[in-house]
Amino acid sequence: MTVLLTGLDQREASTAPIGRANPAAKLLVASIISVALILTVDPVTAGVALALELAALPWCGLPLRKLFRTSWIILLGAIPAGIFTLLFGVDSGSTLLGLGPVTITEGSLESAVAITLRILAIGLPGVVLLATTDPTDLADALSQNLRLPHRFVLSALAALRLVGLLAQEWQTLSMARRARGLEQGVRAFGGQVFALLVIAIRRGTVLATTMEARGFGVDAPRTWARRAHFGRGDWLVVLGGVGVAAVATTAGVLAGTWNLLLT
Amino acid sequence: MNQKEPEKPWNGPRLYVAVGAVALGVLIYLIGLPGSVSLFGTPLADLTVPIALFVGTAGVAITASTAKAGRWRVVDIVVASVLGVAGGLIFAAWNVASTPLREAMVPPVSALVVGVWLFPAVLGALVVRRPGAAVYTELVAASLSALVGNEWGFSTVWYGIVEGMGAEVVFALLLYRSYGLVTSLLAGAGAGVAVGLLDTVIYYPELAAGTKLVYVVVAMASGVVIAGLGSWLLTQALARTGALAPLASGRTAERV
Numbered sequence: 219m220t221v222l223l224t225g226l227d228q229r230e231a232s233t234a235p236i237g238r239a240n241p242a243a244k245l246l247v248a249s250i251i252s253v254a255l256i257l258t259v260d261p262v263t264a265g266v267a268l269a270l271e272l273a274a275l276p277w278c279g280l281p282l283r284k285l286f287r288t289s290w291i292i293l294l295g296a297i298p299a300g301i302f303t304l305l306f307g308v309d310s311g312s313t314l315l316g317l318g319p320v321t322i323t324e325g326s327l328e329s330a331v332a333i334t335l336r337i338l339a340i341g342l343p344g345v346v347l348l349a350t351t352d353p354t355d356l357a358d359a360l361s362q363n364l365r366l367p368h369r370f371v372l373s374a375l376a377a378l379r380l381v382g383l384l385a386q387e388w389q390t391l392s393m394a395r396r397a398r399g400l401e402q403g404v405r406a407f408g409g410q411v412f413a414l415l416v417i418a419i420r421r422g423t424v425l426a427t428t429m430e431a432r433g434f435g436v437d438a439p440r441t442w443a444r445r446a447h448f449g450r451g452d453w454l455v456v457l458g459g460v461g462v463a464a465v466a467t468t469a470g471v472l473a474g475t476w477n478l479l480l481t
Numbered sequence: 482m483n484q485k486e487p488e489k490p491w492n493g494p495r496l497y498v499a500v501g502a503v504a505l506g507v508l509i510y511l512i513g514l515p516g517s518v519s520l521f522g523t524p525l526a527d528l529t530v531p532i533a534l535f536v537g538t539a540g541v542a543i544t545a546s547t548a549k550a551g552r553w554r555v556v557d558i559v560v561a562s563v564l565g566v567a568g569g570l571i572f573a574a575w576n577v578a579s580t581p582l583r584e585a586m587v588p589p590v591s592a593l594v595v596g597v598w599l600f601p602a603v604l605g606a607l608v609v610r611r612p613g614a615a616v617y618t619e620l621v622a623a624s625l626s627a628l629v630g631n632e633w634g635f636s637t638v639w640y641g642i643v644e645g646m647g648a649e650v651v652f653a654l655l656l657y658r659s660y661g662l663v664t665s666l667l668a669g670a671g672a673g674v675a676v677g678l679l680d681t682v683i684y685y686p687e688l689a690a691g692t693k694l695v696y697v698v699v700a701m702a703s704g705v706v707i708a709g710l711g712s713w714l715l716t717q718a719l720a721r722t723g724a725l726a727p728l729a730s731g732r733t734a735e736r737v
Contacts, residue, residue: 248635252635252636252639256682256683259686259687326687329686329687333684333686333687337684340636341633341635341636343635344627344635344636345635347635348627348628348630348635353628369553369555369558370553370558370562370617373555373558373559373561373562374562374565374566374621374624376559376562377559377562377563377565377566377621378566378625378628380563380566381566381570381625384566384567384570411571412715412718414567415564415567415715415719416719416722416724418563418564418566418567419560419563419564419608419719419724419725420724421563422556422559422560422562422563422564423556423559423560423724423727425559425563426554426555426556426558426559426560426727427556429555429559430555430556434555435554435555435558
């Protein structure tokens with residue numbers, strides 16, 4: 219668990235044009251592209267979107283090796299979904315392979331390719347967003363640029379900072395249990411998780427009192443130590459995202475494969 | 482502590498939402514529902530008047546009840562955030578631990594595992610008891626799961642919002658007044674249906690309609706048992722420790 223969590227609260231600032239864009243801009247791009255791709259299941263739209271995203275990658279400040287390290291796990295989800303559709307999807311067109319209930323047809327092959335490409339194309343902008351963004355910058359952008367309620371955004375950020383502390387508490391609990399000679403097992407694990415949850419809630423309650431004592435959550439206008447700036451470059455990034463979505467959809471419509479999912 | 486007079490039910494945005502709900506009800510009445518779709522043998526068109534009335538009155542009642550349920554205090558927000566973060570850590574562990582399970586099972590059976598991803602929504606609402614608690618807690622948990630890194634990447638965040646809304650709808654329709662076992666089970670079911678529908682739209686759009694239906698029902702069952710019953714038991718146990726004392730759920734807890 220601790221291996222998973224290293225680097226969660228501190229990520230180095232990116233210097234690449236897209237990587238250093240305002241997190242709100244990157245969030246908008248990821249949202250726009252995923253909405254455009256969720257609307258349809260076809261290989262052309264998803265393929266074009268994925269190709270354009272890969273073309274933009276050099277400006278994201280995410281070296282290929284780092285990209286693979288953070289995103290191979292998306293492949294893990296995309297490929298089984300594709301294989302499943304290949305085997306059990308609605309059949310159409312000529313049969314390529316038939317084994318009892320399992321038939322692979324041209325129709326199911328096309329759907330399988332489309333679904334795999336789609337999951338990848340939806341996932342990639344999110345990988346870039348998460349790998350190049352520091353949670354503190356994200357919170358600043360969410361509350362200052364996107365005007366989300368700052369009490370909620372900042373409390374979530376404060377709670378995120380508890381992750382490291384909770385990992386330490388977990389160690390302490392484990393050692394205390396060991397010293398008492400309690401056996402290890404699923405039941406013991408459940409008990410320890412519950413104890414951690416109680417500690418977390420108590421700590422949260424104290425944290426809330428402390429934050430209120432420092433004037434957090436009063437109705438007076440809030441000031442900010444770090445100004446989140448949404449500039450021309452950020453608008454360009456958003457425009458690029460709209461461009462990817464538009465070009466991919468147009469390509470799908472022109473190729474005749476674009477189909478509105480819910481109809 | 483900010484000691485302020487209780488909020489008036491009809492200030493600002495709440496008034497607009499209530500007027501919008503009434504307008505939507507009137508709109509449904511004026512346009513009418515399609516007769517081609519039928520619900521349990523009744524054409525939808527015959528249900529226009531009751532559905533229009535329901536949309537209008539439920540909208541007004543729910544918006545009014547959000548005022549009654551009260552403004553979020555700082556302690557509510559922070560505890561919901563902490564529960565969300567704890568949920569996110571459990572997600573991170575479950576994402577890894579459930580992989581062999583999910584690979585071994587074929588949809589619709591694989592929907593059995595989704596319940597674990599739904600519990601922060603129900604737990605957050607049961608503990609904090611404020612309008613929007615289910616959505617907020619689930620959103621924080623899903624965001625942490627995405628930040629830690631998982632195979633679904635950023636779409637985890639969308640899932641979190643939709644799953645949270647599935648549970649939130651149940652608490653809202655009960656006007657944020659009921660937080661018992663039945664409500665909790667229903668909220669788990671709501672979240673299960675939401676995630677089942679989203680999965681069939683995004684991951685398995687090409688399945689036959691019957692299989693999709695089974696998938697949604699299995700997801701719902703998983704939500705009822707793991708998220709609904711599990712969160713209720715967890716809330717009872719937490720209340721017994723006294724950790725919830727500063728919160729609405731702790732104040733009503735039975736003391737021995």
